[in-house]
Amino acid sequence: xxxxxxxxxxxxxxxxxxxxxxxxxxxxxxxxxxxxxxxxxxxxxxxxxxxxxxxxxxxxxxxxxxxxxxxxxxxxxxxxxxxxxxxxxxxxxxxxxxxxxxxxxxxxxxxxxxx
Amino acid sequence: xxxxxxxxxxxxxxxxxxxxxxxxxxxxxxxxxxxxxxxxxxxxxxxxxxxxxxxxxxxxxxxxxxxxxxxxxxxxxxxxxxxxxxxxxxxxxxxxxxxxxxxxxxxxxx
Numbered sequence: 001x002x003x004x005x006x007x008x009x010x011x012x013x014x015x016x017x018x019x020x021x022x023x024x025x026x027x028x029x030x031x032x033x034x035x036x037x038x039x040x041x042x043x044x045x046x047x048x049x050x051x052x053x054x055x056x057x058x059x060x061x062x063x064x065x066x067x068x069x070x071x072x073x074x075x076x077x078x079x080x081x082x083x084x085x086x087x088x089x090x091x092x093x094x095x096x097x098x099x100x101x102x103x104x105x106x107x108x109x110x111x112x113x114x115x
Numbered sequence: 116x117x118x119x120x121x122x123x124x125x126x127x128x129x130x131x132x133x134x135x136x137x138x139x140x141x142x143x144x145x146x147x148x149x150x151x152x153x154x155x156x157x158x159x160x161x162x163x164x165x166x167x168x169x170x171x172x173x174x175x176x177x178x179x180x181x182x183x184x185x186x187x188x189x190x191x192x193x194x195x196x197x198x199x200x201x202x203x204x205x206x207x208x209x210x211x212x213x214x215x216x217x218x219x220x221x222x223x224x225x
Binding site for chain 2: 036041042045048057059090103104106107108
């Protein structure tokens with residue numbers, strides 16, 4: 001089944017404790033992206049990757065890191081999480097970075113709480 | 116400042132009714148437009164793209180008004196299963212980024 005998977009789905013952690021949220025897609029998509037979703041706000045892009053070893057900042061990259069060593073995986077790293085990073089996180093992928101043509105496929109989301 | 120604005124709702128609509136909502140965008144150079152649907156606590160999924168001439172997919176009709184910089188979504192003969200949040204999405208070609216609205220919540224009541 002074609003899908004985007006994220007792990008963990010739920011995470012409660014404490015300020016400053018490094019964490020990684022994994023994202024994997026099995027559709028051989030070139031483009032992958034991380035978003036956060038907060039009440040009353042639209043999805044905001046954190047980082048995106050046009051292809052392996054190519055990553056770029058989105059609108060809200062502060063406090064996050066990413067890597068794209070393999071085409072299928074795009075982990076999101078929070079080196080020192082803070083309470084303002086409490087949010088619902090979505091990973092998405094599409095065939096290419098031409099977002100005007102390509103549907104975005106989303107993972108099921110990771111609900112992160114930082115105490 | 117790039118923006119996509121939506122009425123958050125909720126729109127409470129009886130089953131079988133027709134409902135329409137709009138989304139305005141600030142960047143006149145925007146090229147592509149989409150409606151995504153998001154069920155409660157789930158991931159967004161593409162509902163339909165919005166073409167310049169307007170397009171229809173079953174009970175759903177999407178339209179684009181470039182002069183006034185808004186897109187609209189019309190749902191006819193609404194079903195209980197249409198209850199969801201509808202996200203307006205705009206593509207600004209220059210940087211391959213999508214700009215997302217905060218969504219309009221629709222509740223269809225029996």
